[in-house]
Amino acid sequence: MAKRIFITGTGIISSIGKNLTETLDNIKTSNSGVDKIQYLKTIHNPNIPLCEVKFSNRELAKMAYGNTERKASRTSLLGIIAAQEAWRTAGSPELGDGRTGVFSGNTVGGMDLTELFYADFMQDELAGDIKTMLTHECAESTERIADSLGATGMVSTISTACSSSANTIMLGARMIKHGLLDRAIVGGVDSLTKFTVNGFNVLQILDHQYSQPFDQNRRGLNLGEGAGFIVLESEDTAKPESILAELVGYANSNDAYHQTASSPDGTGAYLAMKGAIETAGITPDKIDYVNVHGTGTNNNDLSEGFAMQRIFDEKIPKFSSTKAFTGHTLGASGGIEAVFSVVALQKGIIYPNLRFETPIEDLGGKMIPETQLLENQNLNYILSNSFGFGGNTSSLVFKAFKDS
Amino acid sequence: MYINGIGNISPQNTYDQTMGEGLVASENAFFVCQEPQYKQFIQKKLLRRMSRAVRMGLAVAHKALEEAKNPAIDGIITGTAWGCVKDTEKFLETIIENNEQYLTPTAFVQSTHNTVAGQIALMHHNNCYNMTYVQGAVSFESALIDASLLFMDGKAKNVLVAGIDEQTDRLKILLKRLSCAQGNHPMGEGAACFVLSDQNKENSYAKITAVNMLYRPKDKDIVKNSILREIKNAGLELADIDVVMSGNTDASLEQNLIPDAQVVAYKKLCGEYPTSTAFAMAVGAKVIHGDANTKIALGINNANPENILIYNQHQNINHSIIILSKV
Amino acid sequence: MDELIEKLKVQIIKQLNLEDVEPDEIDADEMLFDADGELGLDSIDALELIVLLDKEYGIKIKNQEEGKQIFHSLKTMAEFILQHQD
Numbered sequence: 001m002a003k004r005i006f007i008t009g010t011g012i013i014s015s016i017g018k019n020l021t022e023t024l025d026n027i028k029t030s031n032s033g034v035d036k037i038q039y040l041k042t043i044h045n046p047n048i049p050l051c052e053v054k055f056s057n058r059e060l061a062k063m064a065y066g067n068t069e070r071k072a073s074r075t076s077l078l079g080i081i082a083a084q085e086a087w088r089t090a091g092s093p094e095l096g097d098g099r100t101g102v103f104s105g106n107t108v109g110g111m112d113l114t115e116l117f118y119a120d121f122m123q124d125e126l127a128g129d130i131k132t133m134l135t136h137e138c139a140e141s142t143e144r145i146a147d148s149l150g151a152t153g154m155v156s157t158i159s160t161a162c163s164s165s166a167n168t169i170m171l172g173a174r175m176i177k178h179g180l181l182d183r184a185i186v187g188g189v190d191s192l193t194k195f196t197v198n199g200f201n202v203l204q205i206l207d208h209q210y211s212q213p214f215d216q217n218r219r220g221l222n223l224g225e226g227a228g229f230i231v232l233e234s235e236d237t238a239k240p241e242s243i244l245a246e247l248v249g250y251a252n253s254n255d256a257y258h259q260t261a262s263s264p265d266g267t268g269a270y271l272a273m274k275g276a277i278e279t280a281g282i283t284p285d286k287i288d289y290v291n292v293h294g295t296g297t298n299n300n301d302l303s304e305g306f307a308m309q310r311i312f313d314e315k316i317p318k319f320s321s322t323k324a325f326t327g328h329t330l331g332a333s334g335g336i337e338a339v340f341s342v343v344a345l346q347k348g349i350i351y352p353n354l355r356f357e358t359p360i361e362d363l364g365g366k367m368i369p370e371t372q373l374l375e376n377q378n379l380n381y382i383l384s385n386s387f388g389f390g391g392n393t394s395s396l397v398f399k400a401f402k403d404s
Numbered sequence: 405m406y407i408n409g410i411g412n413i414s415p416q417n418t419y420d421q422t423m424g425e426g427l428v429a430s431e432n433a434f435f436v437c438q439e440p441q442y443k444q445f446i447q448k449k450l451l452r453r454m455s456r457a458v459r460m461g462l463a464v465a466h467k468a469l470e471e472a473k474n475p476a477i478d479g480i481i482t483g484t485a486w487g488c489v490k491d492t493e494k495f496l497e498t499i500i501e502n503n504e505q506y507l508t509p510t511a512f513v514q515s516t517h518n519t520v521a522g523q524i525a526l527m528h529h530n531n532c533y534n535m536t537y538v539q540g541a542v543s544f545e546s547a548l549i550d551a552s553l554l555f556m557d558g559k560a561k562n563v564l565v566a567g568i569d570e571q572t573d574r575l576k577i578l579l580k581r582l583s584c585a586q587g588n589h590p591m592g593e594g595a596a597c598f599v600l601s602d603q604n605k606e607n608s609y610a611k612i613t614a615v616n617m618l619y620r621p622k623d624k625d626i627v628k629n630s631i632l633r634e635i636k637n638a639g640l641e642l643a644d645i646d647v648v649m650s651g652n653t654d655a656s657l658e659q660n661l662i663p664d665a666q667v668v669a670y671k672k673l674c675g676e677y678p679t680s681t682a683f684a685m686a687v688g689a690k691v692i693h694g695d696a697n698t699k700i701a702l703g704i705n706n707a708n709p710e711n712i713l714i715y716n717q718h719q720n721i722n723h724s725i726i727i728l729s730k731v
Numbered sequence: 732m733d734e735l736i737e738k739l740k741v742q743i744i745k746q747l748n749l750e751d752v753e754p755d756e757i758d759a760d761e762m763l764f765d766a767d768g769e770l771g772l773d774s775i776d777a778l779e780l781i782v783l784l785d786k787e788y789g790i791k792i793k794n795q796e797e798g799k800q801i802f803h804s805l806k807t808m809a810e811f812i813l814q815h816q817d
Binding site: 202203258259260261 | 773774782794
């Protein structure tokens with residue numbers, strides 16, 4: 001028998017806060033995380049703004065391990081901080097029983113340290129601290145997270161570009177649904193690196209100003225970093241008082257159009273949204289809010305907008321891109337936006353799509369995101385989209401948990 | 405889950421036949437894959453951008469699909485620990501050499517771990533479920549578990565599952581410095597792909613009766629009990645296991661646990677690499693299907709092995725358990 | 732001009748890793764980005780060509796739209812380079 005899946009904990013760190021409280025404070029004051037580069041060493045400073053987590057690695061090590069000297073990749077540190085918060089808010093359930101999964105999404109692993117090592121290594125093949133390379137793989141941060149929690153169940157890492165962490169949520173849900181696990185901590189993490197900044201820059205999809213998702217005059221995306229995790233529990237083990245929301249729908253699809261670009265008609269996005277809504281057993285009109293992928297690139301927003309029009313027809317639900325606050329956090333974005341979705345349902349709020357001015361003409365000029373923080377909303381279902389390179393598209397449907 | 409098609413690129417001659425007769429030994433502690441001519445099934449204009457990891461991945465997918473008579477595919481799931489190493493290196497090196505200037509996009513877009521799964525979808529115009537696992541030595545196992553969930557979800561009839569890892573010259577240097585590659589313990593690479601199905605067909609090689617993985621088990625008893633549990637869950641007795649294909653230098657745990665089974669070391673054919681269990685599953689399935697050359701290559705004495713346990717572990721952190729059974 | 736076109740052919744083959752393509756096989760007037768054409772270049776190749784112009788000729792192209800006209804054929808590329816070189 002398929003089991004219901006509840007969300008019992010949330011953890012988040014991004015450019016707008018090191019925990020949920022700080023994050024929500026910044027959202028209330030429309031304080032976006034995009035700023036001049038402070039931490040990453042790159043020649044693109046100050047031409048490219050980024051959404052950096054506003055702490056040095058030493059400060060993050062203090063938060064994650066209580067020790068500023070602790071050597072770890074920025075990726076692992078961010079992951080541990082958010083995962084710990086998620087676990088704590090879930091009431092720190094029993095862990096070392098093998099029935100808890102740890103699934104994290106990630107794109108470049110410990111590349112922040114690899115970059116430093118490689119500069120030495122290229123000069124001299126024997127130079128550099130070779131131990132650095134042990135933190136290179138994507139799985140490393142997931143294992144550090146699992147170790148920080150003492151987990152010994154299934155531990156796995158997904159790398160499907162920008163949809164990575166949405167896919168971990170889906171994996172956790174399916175494992176629990178079939179009774180293979182009782183609970184899972186799911187989400188993802190990525191830190192900013194020269195590798196990703198230069199990669200997106202050379203693809204000419206970085207906004208050199210503050211990004212404007214879903215705007216006619218959008219210029220590209222702002223890259224960000226951070227981590228977002230949620231705790232999923234089966235209906236058998238979740239304590240009613242810990243339940244924040246329910247995960248009811250999910251789907252994964254592939255656009256199969258181009259290695260990096262989205263298809264003009266948004267086939268993959270359409271299939272993911274359609275699949276997630278169907279898994280939830282509802283019709284599209286039940287969706288109260290869509291947390292769009294909304295990167296702010298010409299290609300994504302147009303393609304996603306078309307796909308939404310196909311799904312919702314004339315009745316587009318309220319929607320916004322929270323990437324105007326956090327930047328595009330790549331492997332972490334699905335996790336961070338899952339936290340946003342859960343909190344929106346819990347608190348009845350809808351986030352503003354900062355800096356939106358003009359609707360996109362090619363979408364009929366009718367797709368206007370929410371631009372103010374909306375409170376006291378009666379929300380039942382939220383759809384969250386995450387799309388990535390390689391055509392990977394995933395959507396999730398969260399449902400409010402109301403005592404009845 | 406039934407294995408209805410296999411594509412296997414390895415250091416041995418395993419692509420166009422099940423196992424070449426002359427076995428290849430490692431050179432300077434490294435095994436290198438024998439690759440097919442890619443032009444027969446990948447368009448030239450696509451091929452020019454593809455690293456070996458992507459080429460190998462597409463080639464094994466092609467082969468597995470062909471063997472399974474090209475069924476409609478409902479899922480594409482890959483496992484790779486190292487990912488697209490060559491393109492990652494290329495982009496990283498240009499960043500450093502050119503001080504973040506004059507960079508080109510191709511290496512970057514091909515460097516993401518999901519490139520192989522994405523390219524398979526692209527090539528076969530397939531919008532289906534698409535996933536990439538990057539969990540070190542259990543990346544391939546994660547992919548297998550996901551495939552089994554797709555069948556449980558009732559969402560799939562045929563799923564493509566692959567394990568791929570490529571070596572590069574730079575990676576070899578790094579692995580040597582990490583003391584991973586040594587004379588008696590060579591490093592390797594490979595790509596193996598399977599069409600898994602919920603249906604037993606006349607061309608089915610074997611069925612996968614158990615897959616599981618462990619993370620940092622506290623002691624050996626946990627490992628032993630997990631293996632025993634998987635054997636039981638597969639509907640088997642301990643005595644039913646004919647062969648253990650071990651990926652471990654010290655195979656005493658598995659030998660002591662199943663004293664009547666013959667323990668063979670599969671890495672002597674492919675070397676050590678994170679998704680080596682995909683190679684093990686490919687050759688194991690062929691052994692169960694009765695292929696004599698593969699049996700000889702692995703040194704298996706049993707005339708007709710019916711149940712094979714594949715057990716591999718990496719630094720006692722990630723443990724992998726797979727059981728293959730005769731159809 | 733012809734000399735520049737010949738030079739460009741070699742540079743493009745190298746930059747785009749066009750295995751098995753000989754310089755003689757590319758016609759100066761041939762559309763580079765025709766999806767059904769011989770070369771069938773795409774948007775990623777366009778970005779590669781932008782880098783090539785920057786690196787080899789010191790010419791910066793700011794957006795891909797502009798690039799589309801310049802990269803129509805080898806001839807248009809060569810003309811653009813001649814116009815913009817100091």
